[in-house]
Amino acid sequence: MKLSLALYDALTSISVPNNKAKAVVDAWEDDVKDFASISDLERTESHLQGSITALRTDLTALIKEQGADLRTLVERQASQFQSSVSKLESNITVLRWQFWLLVLCFGFPILKSLYEVYGKVVTS
Known part of the structure; x- marks a missing residue:
């Protein structure tokens, strides 16, 4: 005025x-x-600073929560992965045993047959 x-x-x-x-x-x-007057601008600035602080707090809490959830998920997946690796290792052990049993089952009769053929060839 x-x-x-x-x-x-x-x-x-x-x-x-x-x-x-x-x-x-x-x-x-x-x-x-x-x-806007100076007091209007100061009030607006104060309000914005309060809002930013509240958002920062909410965001920090959300990040911590998501980080904890992610950590739990990764730990669970690591446990499942280790379990799967253990199962695969035991399956590989079984396959090795089966392979050597096949070698024994088929290898000795073949060797015996070859030895008999070789013996007949040598004696004739």
Whole structure:
């Protein structure tokens, strides 16, 4: 309001008619009423800082929660992987035994047959 009065006084002191000076002051006041004051800006800044702090707290808690969930999931998958590896190792051991049993079952009769054939060839 002080500024409006000062503007009006300045205009009338340079011989602007009263009605025109009042119209200029009214137009200026109309434009200025939408401007934010320093206290408005400080209030907005304070509100934004509070919101940012709250969001930071929420985000930190969410990250910790997700990290814990992820750690649990990774540990569970590691345990399942180790179990699968153990099963595969035992299956490989069984396959090795089966392979050597096949070698014995088929190898000795073949060797015996070859030895008999060799004995017949040598004696003839």
